Amino acid sequence: MRIVLHIWRQKSRTAQGQMVRYELPSVSEHMSFLEMLDVLNEDLTRKGEDPVTFEHDCREGICGCCGFMINGVPHGPQRGTTVCQLHMRHFHDGDELWLEPFRAAAFPVIKDLMVDRSSLDRIIAAGGYVSVGTGSAPDGNALPIIKKCSDMAMDAASCIGCGACVASCPNASASLFTSAKISHLALLPQGQAERERRAIRMVAQMLEEGFGYCTNAGECEAVCPKGIKLENIARMNRDFLKAAILYREESAAGGAG
Amino acid sequence: MSLNLDARIPSGPIEQKWDKAKFEMKLVNPSNKRKYSVIVVGTGLAGGAAAASLGELGYRVKAFCFQDSPRRAHSIAAQGGINAAKNYQNDGDSVFRLFYDTVKGGDFRAREANVYRLAQVSVDIVDQCVAQGVPFAREYGGVLANRSFGGAQVSRTFYARGQTGQQLLLGCYQALERQIDAGTVEMFYRHDMLDVIVIDGAARGIVTRDMVTGEIDVHVADAVVLATGGYGNTFYLSTNAKGSNATAIWRAYKKGAGFANPCYTQIHPTCIPVSGDYQSKLTLMSESLRNDGRIWVPKQAGDNRKPGDIPESDRDYYLERMYPAFGNLCPRDIASRAAKRVCDEGRGVGPGGKGVYLDFAESIGRLGRNKIAERYGNLFEIYERITGEDPYTVPMRIYPAVHYTMGGLWVDYHLQSTIPGLFVLGEANFSDHGANRLGASALMQGLADGYFVIPYTLGHYLAQVKPGGLDDSHAECIAAKAGAEQRIQTLLNVKGKKTVDDIHKELGKVMWEYCGMGRNAQGLEKALSLIPGIREEFWKNVNVPGSGEELNQSLERAGRLADFLELGELICRDALVREESCGGHFREEHQTEEGEAMRDDEKFCHAAVWEYQGQDKTPARNVEPLAFENVHLAQRSYK
Numbered sequence: 094m095r096i097v098l099h100i101w102r103q104k105s106r107t108a109q110g111q112m113v114r115y116e117l118p119s120v121s122e123h124m125s126f127l128e129m130l131d132v133l134n135e136d137l138t139r140k141g142e143d144p145v146t147f148e149h150d151c152r153e154g155i156c157g158c159c160g161f162m163i164n165g166v167p168h169g170p171q172r173g174t175t176v177c178q179l180h181m182r183h184f185h186d187g188d189e190l191w192l193e194p195f196r197a198a199a200f201p202v203i204k205d206l207m208v209d210r211s212s213l214d215r216i217i218a219a220g221g222y223v224s225v226g227t228g229s230a231p232d233g234n235a236l237p238i239i240k241k242c243s244d245m246a247m248d249a250a251s252c253i254g255c256g257a258c259v260a261s262c263p264n265a266s267a268s269l270f271t272s273a274k275i276s277h278l279a280l281l282p283q284g285q286a287e288r289e290r291r292a293i294r295m296v297a298q299m300l301e302e303g304f305g306y307c308t309n310a311g312e313c314e315a316v317c318p319k320g321i322k323l324e325n326i327a328r329m330n331r332d333f334l335k336a337a338i339l340y341r342e343e344s345a346a347g348g349a350g
Numbered sequence: 351m352s353l354n355l356d357a358r359i360p361s362g363p364i365e366q367k368w369d370k371a372k373f374e375m376k377l378v379n380p381s382n383k384r385k386y387s388v389i390v391v392g393t394g395l396a397g398g399a400a401a402a403s404l405g406e407l408g409y410r411v412k413a414f415c416f417q418d419s420p421r422r423a424h425s426i427a428a429q430g431g432i433n434a435a436k437n438y439q440n441d442g443d444s445v446f447r448l449f450y451d452t453v454k455g456g457d458f459r460a461r462e463a464n465v466y467r468l469a470q471v472s473v474d475i476v477d478q479c480v481a482q483g484v485p486f487a488r489e490y491g492g493v494l495a496n497r498s499f500g501g502a503q504v505s506r507t508f509y510a511r512g513q514t515g516q517q518l519l520l521g522c523y524q525a526l527e528r529q530i531d532a533g534t535v536e537m538f539y540r541h542d543m544l545d546v547i548v549i550d551g552a553a554r555g556i557v558t559r560d561m562v563t564g565e566i567d568v569h570v571a572d573a574v575v576l577a578t579g580g581y582g583n584t585f586y587l588s589t590n591a592k593g594s595n596a597t598a599i600w601r602a603y604k605k606g607a608g609f610a611n612p613c614y615t616q617i618h619p620t621c622i623p624v625s626g627d628y629q630s631k632l633t634l635m636s637e638s639l640r641n642d643g644r645i646w647v648p649k650q651a652g653d654n655r656k657p658g659d660i661p662e663s664d665r666d667y668y669l670e671r672m673y674p675a676f677g678n679l680c681p682r683d684i685a686s687r688a689a690k691r692v693c694d695e696g697r698g699v700g701p702g703g704k705g706v707y708l709d710f711a712e713s714i715g716r717l718g719r720n721k722i723a724e725r726y727g728n729l730f731e732i733y734e735r736i737t738g739e740d741p742y743t744v745p746m747r748i749y750p751a752v753h754y755t756m757g758g759l760w761v762d763y764h765l766q767s768t769i770p771g772l773f774v775l776g777e778a779n780f781s782d783h784g785a786n787r788l789g790a791s792a793l794m795q796g797l798a799d800g801y802f803v804i805p806y807t808l809g810h811y812l813a814q815v816k817p818g819g820l821d822d823s824h825a826e827c828i829a830a831k832a833g834a835e836q837r838i839q840t841l842l843n844v845k846g847k848k849t850v851d852d853i854h855k856e857l858g859k860v861m862w863e864y865c866g867m868g869r870n871a872q873g874l875e876k877a878l879s880l881i882p883g884i885r886e887e888f889w890k891n892v893n894v895p896g897s898g899e900e901l902n903q904s905l906e907r908a909g910r911l912a913d914f915l916e917l918g919e920l921i922c923r924d925a926l927v928r929e930e931s932c933g934g935h936f937r938e939e940h941q942t943e944e945g946e947a948m949r950d951d952e953k954f955c956h957a958a959v960w961e962y963q964g965q966d967k968t969p970a971r972n973v974e975p976l977a978f979e980n981v982h983l984a985q986r987s988y989k
Contacts, residue, residue, distance in 0.1 A: 151591040218531040224528060230481035234494055251513065283482070
């Protein structure tokens with residue numbers, strides 16, 4: 094089938110960008126979307142033009158590298174699917190598609206369809222963990238965990254950190270991403286010791302990075318390739334509110350002796 | 351022979367070796383640790399766990415990854431699970447049994463002492479991961495659940511749905527981010543390692559390229575840890591991530607690190623078959639599916655009926671027939687070769703006859719659709735997305751694909767390569783899986799190396815060297831940097847006609863054809879005559895657009911391919927010299943009457959360790975003899 098692509102081309106973070114039109118005359122329906130871009134890039138290279146830069150790695154929908162907008166929707170039209178797993182059989186002969194990078198102040202464009210998402214790492218660094226050093230763990234079965242809690246924690250922990258939630262949000266909020274990690278750990282007994290500190294620090298870091306507030310638009314849940322639920326944001330807000338009231342600075346009085 | 355291959359295996363009974371080694375190792379006192387700096391390259395399970403654990407201990411760590419975040423490392427794609435000898439199922443498991451299964455599964459080509467240690471620390475890994483909040487599957491009573499995996503008759507595999515690698519890596523990534531926040535680890539994203547710096551015989555740093563700006567930099571340290579994964583992408587099509595590459599270990603090899611058993615490559619039996627020339631990678635369907643899926647092909651060659659129309663009496667459940675004791679759960683190398691054999695007989699299914707069925711109809715009938723969805727839901731979704739077929743109603747079609755490389759840089763018991771101060775962890779080393787890795791053992795090894803081995807053995811090394819005393823003005827640093835810059839310019843200046851992928855596909859075809867599931871002397875000699883030609887074509891006719899001073903994905907791929915083009919030749923050379931069949935290395939000349947692999951323990955009960963001799967010179971083959979004192983050498987039987 095014939096596909097027309099309009100792709101955002103931008104040489105560097107500071108360069109001016111623009112949409113450029115490309116026509117692909119024979120796309121196989123069995124190709125993945127990225128394989129179609131591979132074919133385009135091979136052609137561009139042969140013609141001596143600069144190939145389109147896009148992020149990708151595992152191509153199995155789990156590493157979270159890939160992601161851009163297809164006709165205004167992160168990862169394209171198929172629900173619950175990263176763009177590397179999106180196959181051309183979901184498109185039609187003659188379709189015209191507009192590809193743009195994820196847009197958010199906290200995701201500066203690096204080149205073409207590739208953006209810098211290191212802000213998400215810094216949110217995790219602010220508290221998205223259980224502070225347990227290597228070697229200090231009790232036996233794995235010493236702490237029984239209710240299956241339902243474990244399953245819900247797993248649902249939240251499935252987030253791949255692709256940033257689609259941010260790109261879809263009118264406020265460019267990272268609430269779904271941040272709340273998925275807060276929920277994952279808040280639902281487990283291992284996460285209780287640092288629960289309040291985690292909520293305060295991660296939410297503060299999210300705002301520090303320039304992500305917006307959540308206004309319950311719900312776009313994030315609709316585009317999330319891993320089906321992360323909006324209720325995680327409610328849990329994050331509850332934890333944050335509770336922590337904001339109860340939180341006290343650590344006491345250092347008297348020193349360690 | 352000039353490589354020092356003293357494996358430094360502690361004396362004494364195998365059960366006591368690791369405890370003894372730990373006690374005898376030198377320590378660095380807490381206030382001195384911060385005087386030492388360590389470079390860790392790669393942030394998958396091995397590298398991420400190492401960087402986090404070394405940071406916790408107080409060393410100054412610089413960690414590097416080529417992805418945009420340490421969480422992207424390809425460990426994330428591991429699906430099925432992680433083995434641990436917990437015996438929670440009361441089904442007869444023990445440290446010794448996990449050790450025994452791993453040595454046997456590896457077809458008696460691994461080092462016993464390393465494997466025993468791996469089995470010992472496996473129990474600590476699961477505890478550590480649970481404490482980090484890894485949401486392993488649980489039973490209603492709240493205890494951890496287990497599943498079984500290939501090559502074992504006990505249930506010792508811990509899992510988090512079909513995303514175990516993801517959850518373990520996130521646990522390890524979070525531990526790493528905690529150290530980044532604490533300031534003990536400095537993280538470098540989007541950095542490609544281009545070379546290792548060796549000064550006075552010891553590894554003292556690396557050369558990197560900032561993939562966004564193109565800047566080439568030198569980083570020095572008191573020791574270097576490589577945890578950069580395997581080299582399966584030499585074959586172009588594999589289950590590895592597109593970015594997975596061998597540059598770090600290949601550069602180290604060219605600086606004097608021995609490369610062990612490069613021909614040991616694992617072909618995974620359950621992958622989604624190739625659909626066209628544009629195919630960019632192959633997707634694995636977890637081995638765990640073999641717990642409930644039954645593998646079959648039609649009894650008659652050329653039977654074109656739809657799978658549902660083929661009655662039971664016309665189906666050949668060939669693994670159950672040939673290996674009744676292990677059935678569909680026989681080890682990967684055996685299952686892959688059996689699939690190739692039935693396809694070669696003309697009984698393969700799907701386009702081109704390169705596929706076999708993996709059928710869930712019986713287990714859906716027995717357990718219900720919901721139970722199957724709970725166990726494998728995400729895998730079924732992946733399959734449906736890629737093929738457009740619903741595996742709940744139509745059997746999956748699968749075919750073997752390159753998945754894992756058991757070979758890698760040679761390391762001793764301390765995980766140190768033949769270059770002092772250069773440590774190699776995880777898939778990048780050769781140590782634990784012999785000639786075939788069992789399912790759910792890669793995650794175990796990566797985390798064992800990173801969490802529980804390197805913190806001890808690296809400390810022992812550092813305690814014997816003086817910290818610091820080096821900066822990037824040293825002649826070796828300047829030379830290594832200039833060499834890396836020169837190489838990039840050379841690649842850019844070729845300005846030929848073929849793309850990087852054109853040439854990589856050519857290499858991949860040769861590797862798969864002559865050095866894939868079945869190998870023979872004639873084919874390997876053919877490959878050895880073809881590869882230098884492809885390499886020459888590459889350096890004369892590759893087209894790398896753009897410049898070195900910008901983000902340039904073609905340039906990144908070209909640099910990696912240049913190394914695969916050399917490594918591919920070494921893989922074939924090693925396969926040619928190893929005139930026996932063992933595990934994933936199957937020489938057609940050496941098989942039993944039933945077509946099983948036939949080892950030659952007299953001539954080849956050793957690790958082959960290749961030593962670089964200079965550009966375009968034949969490398970030297972050294973050997974480390976393997977002694978089996980605890981597991982009796984025997985022909986593997988899964989019947």
